[in-house]
Amino acid sequence: MRLPCPICGERDRREFYYAGHAVALERPQEGAGAEAWDYYVHNRDNPCGETRDLWFHESGCGAWIVVTRDTASHAVLGAVLAEEAAR
Amino acid sequence: MADLKPRMPLESLLPMEASGVRVREVDLGALTLVMPYRERDAALSDALEAAQGLRWPEPGRMTGTTGRGILWFGRAQAMLIGMAPEGGLEDHAAVADQSDGWAVVEIEGDRAAEALARLTPVDLRPGVFEIRHTARTELGHMAASLTRTGKATYLVMVFRAFAHTLVHELGIALQGVAARGGR
Structure with a gap:
């Protein structure tokens, strides 16, 4: 498996650390209700198809990236820097 | 002593x-890790060019030589090789001596x-x-x-x-x- 780091280009999966669904980019606002926090902390979708995950280019450039991939076909569809996705 | x-x-x-x-x-002599502050990349590159005659490298590239050059070293990081970190780089970046x-x-x-x-x-x-x-x-x-x-x-x-x-x-x-x- 190879991931397209927006800074380094296509690199081997072993250079990356996997941090799961990119939910951390959608942190509830201050004052959000308990239901929103409950969903943020505990609930995850388990999609068959396109999903967005956070990966850390740990032994590469050190960037956090959001990778879009397909859980059914295993195709890697693209990646953007997390700092840009969070804007 | x-x-x-x-x-x-x-x-x-x-x-x-x-x-x-x-x-x-x-x-490699002196090694200095330089990490530009947010939005200061251009100012840092200008300061480096004025002081050292070398610009900030593109990702995955080096400028100059391994005797005297700037090596890209990760996201928003580069290593100055074989030169003193002169020219007010501290105004634009975090600068750390890593020679040893x-x-x-x-x-x-x-x-x-x-x-x-x-x-x-x-x-x-x-x-x-x-x-x-x-x-x-x-x-x-x-x-x-x-x-x-x-x-x-x-x-x-x-x-x-x-x-x-x-x-x-x-x-x-x-x-x-x-x-x-x-x-």
């Missing part, structure tokens, strides 16, 4: 040679890339990883900086604490290349 003498990280371990591939230690922090080797020979390919996942084919290209990657599970400095010459940097492990891993890789015979 103790009489302290400087020691290079690898001076008792190198040089070594196998399969026509030579590994020797390199003294790295063990550095040069690997040279027709089969150097073959040996390195046993240790790193980076695509080292000549048309992909060209001269003056650099990568942060792993080398036998060590965090490393890998730069192609010549047709069959590579510069490898790992943390000084991994000096022995680096030589050990390179030795095994070279043995493996030797065992495969010539192509």
